[in-house]
Amino acid sequence: MEETGGLVPKPSVKKGLWKPEEDLLLKKYVEAHGEGKWATVSERSGLKRGGKSCRLRWKNYLRPNIKRGEISKEEEDLIIRMHKLLGNRWSLIAGRLPGRTDNEVKNYWNTHLNKGRSRGKRKSPSSDDDAGNKRHRGLPNSQPVCDGSPEKSSEGSEGRKEEESHNILDNNPRMEDTKSLNHDIKSPLPPSVEDTAFLFYAEPFISFPDPFVLFETLGEMEW
DNA sequence: AAATGTCACAACCGCGACAGT
DNA sequence: CACTGTCGCGGTTGTGACATT
Known part of the structure; x- marks a missing residue:
């Protein structure tokens, strides 16, 4: 709400694509001051961007450990x-995908997995190339590509809710089982898991108000 | 070769939740 | 307890590249 309402509206808040110089400024700012305090980033870093925009840019592209590029099977x-299981809880989903961001997961879902919905776009039935063979745009991988270290998406100081959900998994013994979800990514699926990878397709969507319930369920599921 | 269509991705917006005072 | 400011999430839109005609 900072740009839109709360604070004195900056007369000239820059919008649009980020330039490398801006990235650099933001990166330096975060290195110097740490994450958070996004509302004051523009004053202190010299960037003419809103705090929200800075936060997003950092979170989605500049942060270390960001893994970009093709999403594996x-x-x-x-x-x-x-x-x-979760519905459109992108941040929660992304939290289980080390190095992936909610925005990336969301985009991936909307473009690759949720065909037929978004913006009335649908692909020709033959173009099932989506997953792998989709046409190449030569991704502007000028974006910082991280080492992809499976560090737990480095959410460090981020989000209360996110933190909650991550910690539930990472610190709570009850959630031990669910860590196997990450295992899915870090190492190739064991054949037995791979064989059953699509069993869930038949399952209806279930909404879990309580993350504990959810992850206990996940833990009990046959992957 | 140009025009048009389609698609993927980056970024913005609005809102709700939470923390601090 | 109420108010204010900040943060984060999810939905949506804009932009640019590639494909097709």
Whole structure:
């Protein structure tokens, strides 16, 4: 709400695509001051961007450990499974995909997995090339590509809710089982898992108000 | 070769939740 | 307890590249 309402509206808040110089400024700012305090980024870094925009840019592109590029089959499977269980809780889903961001997961879902919906776009039935063979746009991989270290998406100081959900998984012994979800990504699926990877397709969407319930369920599921 | 259509991705917007005072 | 500011999420739109005609 900072740009839109709360604070004194900056007369000239820059919008649109980020330039490398801006990335650099933001990166330096975060390195110097740490994450957070997005509302003051523009003053202190010299960037003419709103805090929200800075936060998004950092979170989605500049942050270390961001993994960009093709989403693997395992990751895709996981996204689908998680979406079955969680619905459009992209941040939660992304939290289970080390290095992936909610925005990326969301975009991936909308463009690759949720065909037929978004913006009335549908693909010709023959173009099932989506997953792998989709036409190449020569991704502007000028974006910082991270090492992809499976560090737990480095959410460090981020989000209360997110933190909650991550910690549930990472710190709570009750959630031990669900860590196997990450295992899916970090290492190739064991054949037995791979064989059953699509069992969930038949399952109806279930909404879980309580993350504990959800992840206990995940833990009990046959992957 | 140009025009048009389609698609993927980046970024913005609005809203709700939470924390601090 | 109420108010205010900040943060984060999810939905949506804009932009640019590639494909097709």
